[in-house]
Amino acid sequence: MYDEPHKLEDYLATELQCSCGHKHYVPIRAVEIAPGAIRTLPDYTRKFGYAHPYIVCDEITHRIAGEKCATLLHEAGVESRTLILKHTGFDEATLGEIVLNLPEDCDVMIGVGTGSITDMIRFSSYKLKLPCFTVATGAPMDGFAASIGIMNVNNLKKTMQAHTTELIIGDTDILKTAPYRMTVAGFGDLIGKITCQNDWELGRIINGEHYCKNIADLVKDCLAHVLEIAPRIKDRDPDALGDVMNGLVLSGASISLYGNSRPASGAEHHMSHYWETVMEQRGMQHAMHGEQVAVGTVLVLMLIEELLQKEIDFDRARDFVKRFDRKRWEEEIRRTYGTAADEVIEIENSAGKNTPENCLRRIDSMQQHWQEICEQLKTMPSAEYLMNLLKEIGCPYLPSAIGIDAATLKDTFLYCKEVRARYTVFQTVYDLGLLDELSDGVQLRLNRIEEKA
Numbered sequence: 001m002y003d004e005p006h007k008l009e010d011y012l013a014t015e016l017q018c019s020c021g022h023k024h025y026v027p028i029r030a031v032e033i034a035p036g037a038i039r040t041l042p043d044y045t046r047k048f049g050y051a052h053p054y055i056v057c058d059e060i061t062h063r064i065a066g067e068k069c070a071t072l073l074h075e076a077g078v079e080s081r082t083l084i085l086k087h088t089g090f091d092e093a094t095l096g097e098i099v100l101n102l103p104e105d106c107d108v109m110i111g112v113g114t115g116s117i118t119d120m121i122r123f124s125s126y127k128l129k130l131p132c133f134t135v136a137t138g139a140p141m142d143g144f145a146a147s148i149g150i151m152n153v154n155n156l157k158k159t160m161q162a163h164t165t166e167l168i169i170g171d172t173d174i175l176k177t178a179p180y181r182m183t184v185a186g187f188g189d190l191i192g193k194i195t196c197q198n199d200w201e202l203g204r205i206i207n208g209e210h211y212c213k214n215i216a217d218l219v220k221d222c223l224a225h226v227l228e229i230a231p232r233i234k235d236r237d238p239d240a241l242g243d244v245m246n247g248l249v250l251s252g253a254s255i256s257l258y259g260n261s262r263p264a265s266g267a268e269h270h271m272s273h274y275w276e277t278v279m280e281q282r283g284m285q286h287a288m289h290g291e292q293v294a295v296g297t298v299l300v301l302m303l304i305e306e307l308l309q310k311e312i313d314f315d316r317a318r319d320f321v322k323r324f325d326r327k328r329w330e331e332e333i334r335r336t337y338g339t340a341a342d343e344v345i346e347i348e349n350s351a352g353k354n355t356p357e358n359c360l361r362r363i364d365s366m367q368q369h370w371q372e373i374c375e376q377l378k379t380m381p382s383a384e385y386l387m388n389l390l391k392e393i394g395c396p397y398l399p400s401a402i403g404i405d406a407a408t409l410k411d412t413f414l415y416c417k418e419v420r421a422r423y424t425v426f427q428t429v430y431d432l433g434l435l436d437e438l439s440d441g442v443q444l445r446l447n448r449i450e451e452k453a
């Protein structure tokens, strides 16, 4: 039992009983993030008892790191086999190519790349009942420590059950050669933890949700540090890149630690999920996940600022939620979500987020805890501060910069909360009957910013 914060290292392959009542554990055995970290690969391979690694990369990641992995292993007396993928759709064909080329004696698979390849290796090795390692060539999101893998099945992005990698190597000498946009996206995914941690706090205060202070603090401390070093990212300072990579691993690991994505995903992620869903249906190219999350974080902070300026009328809120028109809501979900509507309606059917009964219960709780809620909301940095920071490092911070027009944004504010059952600040503002009005306030502010630019 402990009540003191632990570092991520303490949790690796070690189960800790926490004062929150849960046991926390990450199945990852080692994380090496440093200049020259790739040189630790042969040692870990032997230490973990493997002798026949199968390296999977594409042409680019082979050049960047795959070749080096094979050479280092060879020099250490470990003979590996390498597959340079020709089918890079990260779909059934890619999976087939990996399996077709799998050496008989393979005892560990090594994915060399960023999201797509490492996801594919976590999934395929899981299916093949083989352990896997990850060698990162860039860090655009926090999926490295995940236990799921995303791949295309029947031309649709699908989240597949996978297992976690045993080893994560983030060699900062390699990471600094990654396209800058990728690094910025990784940073964007990380700063989303600002609003996501706020959502968890609101869930705890308003909804009586389970909360783990130790995990929350782990993520918050890491976030505070990353915000501090952020200006050095643009110089590709290897220490700063290492800190971002560390943060991304930690953020992903917090999902394993907690057992669901509560510590790493909130309202800003719901915005990103919504944008991906609708833009794909419109045949539009969407921005990178981390860029969307960065913009979402700014928007959520703006909404919070609007909320803090408002005098709250709880009785008016009660009247508002009692008027919930389920039929009209469903029509709106069909209009905004298109082919994804059935799934979204199914979520509401089982979660009942918008039923008057649940809304009224939360309004009572808000009225009782309003002071505490405001204090929590006031811990948020200002949208202005974050926009300036994002601008400085060259990350998009306005919806227009990532292809989101005013009409889509309005729908996003009103309906993105329906994409998951998870409680976020969007539900808080909805329950208060203010989502429509305050999102108009955010739009006016955006208009003023655009005019000035």
Ligand SMILES: [Zn+2]
Binding pocket: 141, 142, 189, 269, 289, 293
């Ligand atoms: Zn993310």
Ligand SMILES: [Zn+2]
Binding pocket: 018, 019, 020, 021, 022, 024, 212, 213, 214, 215
């Ligand atoms: Zn805990």
